[in-house]
Amino acid sequence: MHGQRAHPSRAHAPARARVTPGGLLTGLLRTTRPKQWVKNTLVVAAPAAAGRLFSVPALGRLALTFALFTACAAAVYLINDARDAEADRAHPVKCRRPVAAGQVPVPVAYAAGGLLAVLAPLLAARLTPPLVPVLLTAYLGMQLAYCVALKHVLVVDLVVVTTGFLMRAMIGGVALGIPLSRWFLITTGFGALFMVAAKRYSEAVQMAGKAGATRALLTEYTTGYLRFVWQLAAGVAVLAYCLWALEGHAGPATGLLPWRQLSMVAFILAILRYAVFADRGTAGEPEDVVLRDRALALIGLAWLAMYGLAVAHW
Structure with a gap:
């Protein structure tokens, strides 16, 4: 039979x-x-x-x-x-x-x-x-x-x-x-491009050498190009955020501490921490990356706290 x-x-x-x-x-x-x-x-x-x-x-x-x-x-x-x-x-x-x-x-x-x-x-x-x-x-x-x-x-x-x-x-x-503001739009736009390109790069790395990519277009991108895009976007986002934080603060500080400038540290740390997962090829959905990494979540909370204090002029 x-x-x-x-x-x-x-x-x-x-x-x-x-x-x-x-x-x-x-x-x-x-x-x-x-x-x-x-x-x-x-x-x-x-x-x-x-x-x-x-x-x-x-x-x-x-x-x-x-x-x-x-x-x-x-x-x-x-x-x-x-x-x-x-x-x-x-x-x-x-x-x-x-x-x-x-x-x-x-x-x-x-x-x-x-x-x-x-x-x-x-x-x-x-x-x-x-x-x-x-x-x-x-x-x-x-x-x-x-x-x-x-x-x-x-x-x-x-x-x-x-x-x-x-x-x-x-x-x-x-x-x-x-x-x-122009800084808000630039920082948000290039921050988003950083995460999108990091996700595409991770997908390309994970599918390397395998048949049937989850996105047909991934076969047309090179991992080198996608790495260039997320690195460029991260750099522009950091630069724009720092220019916003330092803009218009020649006068005396209005809060207990210069929270607006201090928030640059947390923002840069968050980008650097996220880039670890991008470089490893494990940066999937942005919400998953943030929620699954305790250090990144804590850095994000610290940034939110300092950003909120800066907005409130405390």
Whole structure:
């Protein structure tokens, strides 16, 4: 007798899940990547820098902005997973995503994503300043273009992901009518590019010599180029932050200690500590890197404390 052999293309494919109302809702929630929502807390960055964070009206508007941005990001994830369902089913890890596994039908994912993509900017147009829905619409357009084509274009893919982080940091200031300084934008933009390039570099290092990179574009980047990008971005971010910290302080200090200048030490230490993981090729999702390394988390808390004291003029 001859033994039966599994079809190679189905080696990693999970059994199709039976769709139930409860399973569908759970699958839709999982597809929106709740773990990634922590990135959207960047909406408080500009208000915190301006000392406008601790008032009830500001917190209410920021909570609304956070929810609207999260809805837009969720829309992108839903549409992306619906579009990539067939390709994901052939991937050893992505095949477990709810849409690829059949827990969420493709038409339902498209419908839910489209609904969120329409409702979020409309609600923003009614409840927030005019520039907020403009930014949300621009974010949606850019991210959907990334899903369709831009993620296959060298360098542009890095720029699009970095700009997504920058938009998160900008939209909180826009929602509260806070002018955004050039140093804030440069530091945030290049800090985001540092983390994005470090993640790509880590993926490239881990996939070196293996077939089937998790991102097709990784085969077109060299690890040397990606290392250059994250090192350049780290240098520009540090320089911009230091220029901000030292700017306009010729007069007497207004606080107990020069917290603004002292925060440079913590900021540089945080960059150097993060670079350790980038250099090792283990810098994955930024939130995972920070939360899994106690030293980096403590440095981050120290920076937040000094930054807060500087803003409060203590």
